[in-house]
Amino acid sequence: MSMLYHAQRAMRAKRQEAIRRGVIAILDIGTFKISCLVLRFDNPDEEIASDAIGTLAGQSNFRVIGAATTRSRGVKFGEIDSCQEAERSIRTAVQAAQKMAQTRVDHVIVSIAGGRPRSYGLDGKVALSSGTVDDIDVANALAACEVPDLGQGRDVLHAQPVNFALDHRSGLTDPRGHVGHDLSVDMHLLAIDHAAIETLLYCVKRCDLELAGLASAGYVAGISSLVEDEQELGAACIDMGGGATSLSIFMKKHMIFADTVRMGGDHVTGDISQGLQIPTVHAERIKTRFGGVIATGMDDREIIELQGDTGDWNHDRRTISRAELIGVMRPRVEEILEEVRVRLDAAGFDHLPSQRIVLTGGASQVPGLDGLASRILGNQVRLGRPLRVQGLPQSTCGPAFSACVGLALFAAHPQDEWWDFETPADRYPARSLKRAVKWFRDNW
Amino acid sequence: MRPLMRRRAPDPAPSRLTYRAQRLWLTPIFRKMLRVGLPSFTLVLVAGSFLADPATQQRVIDSLAETRREIEDRPEFRVTVLGITGAGPVVTEEVRGALALDLPLSSFDIDLAALRARVEALPAVASADLRIRSGGYLSVGVVERVPAFIWQTRGGPVLIDAGGQFIASLDARPDTPPLPLIGGDGADRVTAEAARLFATAAPLGPRLRGLVRMGERRWDVVLVDDRRILLPETGAVAALDRALALHEATELFDRDVARIDLRNPDRLTVQLTPEAVGALRALRAEQGVQSSGEQSG
Numbered sequence: 001m002s003m004l005y006h007a008q009r010a011m012r013a014k015r016q017e018a019i020r021r022g023v024i025a026i027l028d029i030g031t032f033k034i035s036c037l038v039l040r041f042d043n044p045d046e047e048i049a050s051d052a053i054g055t056l057a058g059q060s061n062f063r064v065i066g067a068a069t070t071r072s073r074g075v076k077f078g079e080i081d082s083c084q085e086a087e088r089s090i091r092t093a094v095q096a097a098q099k100m101a102q103t104r105v106d107h108v109i110v111s112i113a114g115g116r117p118r119s120y121g122l123d124g125k126v127a128l129s130s131g132t133v134d135d136i137d138v139a140n141a142l143a144a145c146e147v148p149d150l151g152q153g154r155d156v157l158h159a160q161p162v163n164f165a166l167d168h169r170s171g172l173t174d175p176r177g178h179v180g181h182d183l184s185v186d187m188h189l190l191a192i193d194h195a196a197i198e199t200l201l202y203c204v205k206r207c208d209l210e211l212a213g214l215a216s217a218g219y220v221a222g223i224s225s226l227v228e229d230e231q232e233l234g235a236a237c238i239d240m241g242g243g244a245t246s247l248s249i250f251m252k253k254h255m256i257f258a259d260t261v262r263m264g265g266d267h268v269t270g271d272i273s274q275g276l277q278i279p280t281v282h283a284e285r286i287k288t289r290f291g292g293v294i295a296t297g298m299d300d301r302e303i304i305e306l307q308g309d310t311g312d313w314n315h316d317r318r319t320i321s322r323a324e325l326i327g328v329m330r331p332r333v334e335e336i337l338e339e340v341r342v343r344l345d346a347a348g349f350d351h352l353p354s355q356r357i358v359l360t361g362g363a364s365q366v367p368g369l370d371g372l373a374s375r376i377l378g379n380q381v382r383l384g385r386p387l388r389v390q391g392l393p394q395s396t397c398g399p400a401f402s403a404c405v406g407l408a409l410f411a412a413h414p415q416d417e418w419w420d421f422e423t424p425a426d427r428y429p430a431r432s433l434k435r436a437v438k439w440f441r442d443n444w
Numbered sequence: 445m446r447p448l449m450r451r452r453a454p455d456p457a458p459s460r461l462t463y464r465a466q467r468l469w470l471t472p473i474f475r476k477m478l479r480v481g482l483p484s485f486t487l488v489l490v491a492g493s494f495l496a497d498p499a500t501q502q503r504v505i506d507s508l509a510e511t512r513r514e515i516e517d518r519p520e521f522r523v524t525v526l527g528i529t530g531a532g533p534v535v536t537e538e539v540r541g542a543l544a545l546d547l548p549l550s551s552f553d554i555d556l557a558a559l560r561a562r563v564e565a566l567p568a569v570a571s572a573d574l575r576i577r578s579g580g581y582l583s584v585g586v587v588e589r590v591p592a593f594i595w596q597t598r599g600g601p602v603l604i605d606a607g608g609q610f611i612a613s614l615d616a617r618p619d620t621p622p623l624p625l626i627g628g629d630g631a632d633r634v635t636a637e638a639a640r641l642f643a644t645a646a647p648l649g650p651r652l653r654g655l656v657r658m659g660e661r662r663w664d665v666v667l668v669d670d671r672r673i674l675l676p677e678t679g680a681v682a683a684l685d686r687a688l689a690l691h692e693a694t695e696l697f698d699r700d701v702a703r704i705d706l707r708n709p710d711r712l713t714v715q716l717t718p719e720a721v722g723a724l725r726a727l728r729a730e731q732g733v734q735s736s737g738e739q740s741g
């Protein structure tokens with residue numbers, strides 16, 4: 001746990017240094033595309049508010065000066081599958097963004113969708129030494145949290161205090177300065193595979209970049225595509241990507257749950273490719289041009305020409321109706337949504353006061369998806385787009401870039417994490433005393 | 445038709461080297477160095493290696509001097525006319541000779557301060573003002589020394605001004621107007637007193653020949669027929685006044701006196717001419733015979 005603490009603190013120091021320098025890069029490594037934004041911070045002197053969660057209106061102090069998107073290679077299910085290929089596509093994206101920004105970036109904040117994220121709810125309780133809560137008490141309360149067994153090869157990605165309770169008052173955002181006896185904290189901890197982080201680090205390092213932050217794609221997509229009252233009242237953000245569908249549940253402006261369904265738009269494409277016996281590239285094109293999930297009578301009359309390069313005339317000149325295409329696509333989309341439903345139910349989403357669901361991500365652009373989703377997930381479904389950010393090109397404003405924009409917001413206003421608080425001072429002496437005693441026992 | 449050998453599409457990703465090169469190129473300090481530092485360094489290097497050879501240095505210096513020469517020799521800077529004002533014809537010629545300018549000449553080659561010193565070194569010139577005016581005209585404004593006295597020296601009569609400064613030999617200035625004459629060693633050092641004495645002696649009129657400085661101490665007023673008034677060292681003007689008053693009362697100078705000695709203020713001594721002495725003696729003798737008879741008698 002101490003290793004994690006130091007690694008995360010080093011990352012935070014790098015991020016602050018990059019913001020002080022004024023330029024930082026955002027890298028969203030997805031299964032379908034890799035996009036890179038270069039942000040310029042206009043007033044780096046202004047301290048990042050480290051003790052409060054960022055307001056969504058506060059994104060005006062940075063500006064996107066470079067943006068590039070490239071076809072992702074070597075990434076599967078949101079995890080890096082082939083290092084060399086992934087490294088090449090990262091280089092392509094970063095180079096193009098740098099060229100547009102006309103500046104060099106050294107620090108990069110990366111979002112990761114895969115790695116089998118798992119949420120843990122933690123709580124810690126501490127009796128206050130003095131009557132008033134201060135930083136040390138908060139740190140003590142966080143340190144009192146019982147860390148569950150994450151399993152072999154798992155690493156903590158996020159550990160955010162989501163709720164503070166003082167005696168009988170719950171729902172405090174910031175307990176400092178309050179008077180009471182017992183401080184208890186609820187913490188949301190997100191763990192992912194250690195290997196995924198290590199591979200990502202390796203690739204980023206190979207591109208001569210320094211990792212200044214790491215965030216879960218579902219979390220940052222939620223930051224950018226949920227509006228403020230949705231974050232406050234409770235909502236789920238479903239980021240339907242190419243290889244993985246991330247879902248995150250927000251409540252009181254904190255993420256309280258995150259999970260990933262390892263299915264996405266690429267599987268729909270694969271189904272079309274397999275079902276209609278056409279190459280993947282053509283299947284992707286047909287999906288984006290004619291795809292849908294709800295068939296109407298009109299769709300029987302809309303004929304789509306299939307292309308192929310087998311050389312067999314009869315095979316390459318087939319036609320299907322749009323209804324048939326929908327018939328191929330719909331089961332897979334339904335499967336994804338059903339799986340999301342299962343995960344939401346497991347998280348207890350139906351117990352939340354607000355049942356808002358926001359669909360975002362590239363795969364959410366299938367026409368009619370909101371109708372289908374409302375049938376599976378519940379009535380309050382809407383399609384979400386990321387917030388408008390200053391300087392963002394029109395081509396990167398779509399729902400496919402919600403994780404990207406969210407990462408930019410995350411860079412500008414990072415939320416408090418566990419490691420942002422000081423380690424309780426009484427931990428060190430106890431340990432060193434124990435070590436001294438051990439040394440004595442070993443030597444005499 | 446599809447080609448048998450399918451050409452693979454080139455990898456759109458930049459190679460590691462290209463990527464690094466682009467990042468290096470986008471580094472601001474590197475860019476600045478390449479844009480400003482490298483050209484200036486090259487320039488300095490090339491210029492340095494070119495100028496390292498002493499022959500080249502000499503050539504560059506020569507060509508620079510040549511260019512300068514060419515500019516200086518342009519007609520705009522040429523001085524063609526020398527105008528001397530404020531001096532008589534003799535002094536003008538003297539000044540012209542002293543300047544010794546070989547016109548036309550570039551104005552850059554004319555050292556006005558040195559020329560002015562040369563002109564002012566002439567005895568006849570009190571001060572000079574040299575200017576180069578437009579149109580290649582060098583104007584020399586000369587203020588001449590005004591001759592105030594003729595000083596009789598062993599070498600002949602010379603002209604000196606009111607301050608005693610030598611101007612010229614009298615022979616060189618034949619057209620000099622008549623001036624008071626002074627003589628004796630050291631007379632030029634006390635010209636102010638001489639001027640006052642001349643002013644006092646004005647009633648003497650044409651009878652006055654001049655003043656002679658005796659032993660560099662005192663003045664003698666020389667009158668016609670080599671008659672002299674010996675003035676004291678101090679209070680010469682007052683003594684002369686007294687003598688003139690005496691003359692007005694007794695017409696002293698019309699009498700047959702050789703010198704009137706005023707050196708002792710308490711006692712005025714008159715020396716008679718030898719003839720007068722003889723005459724006086726004769727007269728005395730004559731009178732003495734009578735008077736002695738009378739006296740004796």
